Amino acid sequence: xxxxxxxxxxxxxxxxxxxxxxxxxxxxxVRVSSVSQSWRDFVIANxxxxxxxxxxxxxxxxxxxVIESNKCGAKEPVEVGSSHSMELASLAREHRVYATxxxxxxxxxxxxxxxxAISASSxxxxxESIDNTLISLRDSYWSSRGQSNPAVPETLIYKLVSELCxxxxxxxxxxxxxxxxxxxxxxxxxxxxxxxHWDGADDMFIWTYTSPEFPMAQENRMQRxxxxxxxxxxxxxxQIELLGRAQREESDGLFYICMSYVQVWGRSLSPAFGVExxxxxxxxxxxxxxxxxxxxxxxxxETEAQEISDDHLQRCFRYLLHFVNTLQGNAVxxxxxxxxxxxxxxxxxxxxxxxxxx
Numbered sequence: 001x002x003x004x005x006x007x008x009x010x011x012x013x014x015x016x017x018x019x020x021x022x023x024x025x026x027x028x029x030v031r032v033s034s035v036s037q038s039w040r041d042f043v044i045a046n047x048x049x050x051x052x053x054x055x056x057x058x059x060x061x062x063x064x065x066v067i068e069s070n071k072c073g074a075k076e077p078v079e080v081g082s083s084h085s086m087e088l089a090s091l092a093r094e095h096r097v098y099a100t101x102x103x104x105x106x107x108x109x110x111x112x113x114x115x116x117a118i119s120a121s122s123x124x125x126x127x128e129s130i131d132n133t134l135i136s137l138r139d140s141y142w143s144s145r146g147q148s149n150p151a152v153p154e155t156l157i158y159k160l161v162s163e164l165c166x167x168x169x170x171x172x173x174x175x176x177x178x179x180x181x182x183x184x185x186x187x188x189x190x191x192x193x194x195x196x197h198w199d200g201a202d203d204m205f206i207w208t209y210t211s212p213e214f215p216m217a218q219e220n221r222m223q224r225x226x227x228x229x230x231x232x233x234x235x236x237x238x239q240i241e242l243l244g245r246a247q248r249e250e251s252d253g254l255f256y257i258c259m260s261y262v263q264v265w266g267r268s269l270s271p272a273f274g275v276e277x278x279x280x281x282x283x284x285x286x287x288x289x290x291x292x293x294x295x296x297x298x299x300x301x302e303t304e305a306q307e308i309s310d311d312h313l314q315r316c317f318r319y320l321l322h323f324v325n326t327l328q329g330n331a332v333x334x335x336x337x338x339x340x341x342x343x344x345x346x347x348x349x350x351x352x353x354x355x356x357x358x
Contacts, residue, residue, distance in 0.1 A: 008042055017046055026052040026102030033095070044091050049098040057105070057166070059209060059232040064283040066097040068290050097288045100272065105166055105230075108267045113165045118157040118237075120144070124256070130156055133262040140261075141175040143186070146254025150245040154188070154257050157205070160236040162270035167195065167233050169226040169265045170240065175258035176220040181250065186258035187218045189244030191225060197235020201279055205237055208282075218246045222261065230266070234275055234284055238264055 008016045023029055026049055033043040043049065054060050117130040120142060128143040133156065144154045160167075174187035191214050196207040214225045240262065245255035276285040 008039060016042065020048055021051065023052065026056060026098065027106065030099045030102065044095045047091060047094060049095050049102065053098045053101055057230065057232040059234055062208060062234065062283050063286045064278055064281070066094055066286045066288065068093060068097065068288050097286065100288055104269050104272045105267065108269065110265060110267055113160045113167065113264045113266045113268055114262065115159045115161045118159055121155040133259050136261050139178070141258050143258040144256055146249060146252055146256050147245065148254060150255040152245070154242045156240040156242070156259070156262070158238050158262070158264065160233060160238060160264065162268040163234070163236040163275050164269040164273050165233045165236065165266050166269065167227065167231045167238070167264060167266035169224055171222050171224050171263040171265065172240070172259060173222045173261040174216070174218070174220065175260040177258070184247045185218050185220055186247045186256045188216050188242035188257050189246055190215050192241040192243060194239040194241065195231060195233040196237050197277060198237060199279070205239070206282060207239065208234060213243065235277070
């Protein structure tokens with residue numbers, strides 16, 4: 001029989017730790033822990049799954065501790081015994097929680113993570129509210145108030161679909177004012193994103209992540225802003241900072257920013273995971289549903305139908321309401337969905353005249 005050697009038993013713990021930390025995906029550590037009991041003990045004792053998750057999602061450094069809940073929502077029983085056995089039980093629990101977290105971060109489906117609009121720093125008219133940025137229609141838009149200083153910024157704040165979302169990109173479509181002479185585009189010069197949570201005690205938002213600043217083109221298309229690394233939004237709040245005003249309105253000489261449509265792409269980690277804020281430290285408890293494995297949401301092929309979420313139904317309702325209001329005003333409504341990353345195809349007839357399908 002061929003002799004085999006277990007290198008973990010032959011190397012000192014520090015060297016073995018360094019070797020295994022060359023793995024990039026936390027799910028690979030989970031596979032390593034299933035090789036043998038000794039390898040599993042080593043992985044758990046050194047917290048390797050947690051370390052790789054922290055490297056993948058640095059925002060997890062704000063997690064104070066983890067807990068597991070049963071199907072009734074009750075927390076796991078408190079361990080009793082020696083301090084050593086309690087420490088081992090705590091390490092094993094962390095391994096289970098972070099192993100599951102690594103799984104859902106890659107297996108749950110990617111989609112638009114916006115649940116609802118919260119507020120805008122300013123709004124020119126009530127009918128030009130931030131809610132319009134959740135409707136993919138050509139003449140639906142949010143508008144800021146006008147400013148004589150083009151450097152004055154604006155912010156848009158949204159609530160995400162859950163308190164834990166892994167966000168990868170934000171897509172924004174500046175508004176082209178077809179009803180104004182020259183059809184100007186009221187974009188910002190650049191954009192920046194913040195993520196965090198609501199602090200009820202101090203009645204304010206706490207931002208735990210700030211992105212780099214991205215240039216925005218003054219173009220009539222959905223513009224994709226990919227974050228340098230996936231970001232774990234803990235708390236479910238996202239802010240879009242619109243920096244600099246690119247377009248002046250000729251009628252009043254003021255600068256405006258207008259946005260037509262906003263999407264936030266990522267993965268919601270609910271219902272497998274939840275969080276609880278610990279004030280005043282600003283740290284979090286990471287809560288794993290012990291039935292999370294039964295809540296897994298594997299990605300579906302594009303050809304398969306997916307269930308309609310409550311959020312999707314709400315958007316359909318807003319769409320229909322907007323359509324009815326337009327009809328009551330005896331206006332012609334142009335329905336035009338935006339294609340991601342592509343110029344809007346308005347159509348050209350044989351004589352070069354632009355047309356729209358009504």
